[in-house]
């Protein structure tokens with residue numbers, strides 16, 4: 001196990017921060033050992049039994065009814081619980097915020113090999129849960145605590161722990177940690193199934209106590225890297241048969257339905273996600289080709305001094321897209337549209353050739369996917385580049401995604417007084433206005449700013465005028 005880990009680290013350290021390639025967060029691993037999981041299980045079982053003895057283990061009637069109904073619908077299923085996704089961001093986001101680092105290892109043939117529910121090798125030996133990584137900029141998000149672990153189904157808290165350091169990067173070096181880290185465990189309404197939420201942020205764990213009920217989607221804590229973990233992620237694990245006194249272990253259940261999943265005959269997700277789920281973490285424009293990024297090291301500080309959306313003619317622009325689940329052999333194309341929406345530049349198709357992954361397995365399988373990959377392009381603008389809002393686009397997995405940037409726009413514009421008889425766009429990177437837009441039909445004004453439009457107290461758009469403000473970016477036509 002240790003030797004294999006070193007192989008993987010050499011590959012990661014070999015990547016300078018500014019090149020394109022596989023990101024460090026492509027492969028978060030928790031290294032929870034069987035012994036550590038057994039310790040959690042024993043605590044969970046002990047807590048369940050003491051809650052029962054005290055008469056405090058009481059499920060909500062409607063939750064019990066839902067489980068019973070599910071059992072009637074799918075009598076072949078081992079349990080009657082159906083899970084929602086156990087993670088969500090604080091606010092709605094334009095891009096994806098998670099990727100799957102590891103699935104459950106369902107191989108039973110011995111020490112050396114691994115197999116996930118789909119027959120692939122996206123797991124590590126003995127892994128009993130699902131590792132869900134976060135991004136972009138996993139350490140910044142860990143620090144912000146803005147991605148939550150949420151209860152995947154209603155239930156009762158039967159174990160919780162907080163107070164541990166939460167930025168571990170090396171599973172062999174977790175001094176002062178219990179290994180399991182900050183976590184919550186919930187017993188669900190079948191009185192048998194529990195779900196684990198591991199590696200949470202220090203101080204973020206719900207104030208609710210053992211014995212308290214939670215509803216589906218309730219925040220349990222923020223995603224971090226406490227315990228035996230090499231990067232911010234949620235270890236989500238399902239176990240069953242917890243309430244039988246003769247059972248000391250509990251049995252893990254991989255909730256994903258698949259040919260190689262011997263732990264369940266149906267999906268335990270309300271809506272099962274695809275095995276590979278291509279998506280985009282972020283699209284960025286940078287000044288110059290030496291684009292800042294977080295490094296492959298354990299790093300909570302993110303320098304992004306080159307990141308911007310406003311440029312001038314003659315600038316060289318670095319373009320970056322963070323791709324999730326880039327399947328081997330699939331292509332990504334991209335380019336730039338000018339302010340009129342015409343093709344300005346197109347890059348050749350890029351084909352994934354990830355080769356770093358599955359050397360853990362005795363089969364030494366070549367990698368077939370990049371979990372997180374930053375694809376870089378660049379373009380130098382001529383002196384006569386037309387001013388306005390440009391569009392950086394990428395077509396990935398059949399979907400075109402856009403990012404906007406401006407060239408040759410004013411940095412700021414400030415308006416006051418009466419605006420009358422004007423037509424067209426007032427454009428800048430930021431616009432601040434206390435104007436009165438007169439109510440005449442010839443007065444058709446659009447504020448377009450790349451950064452923000454601030455309509456300060458005093459701003460009036462009188463009925464009769466046509467006024468709009470947007471932050472899509474500045475355009476020509478002042």
Ligand SMILES: [Zn+2]
Pocket residue numbers: 029030031032102127129130131234235236
């Ligand atoms: Zn894990």
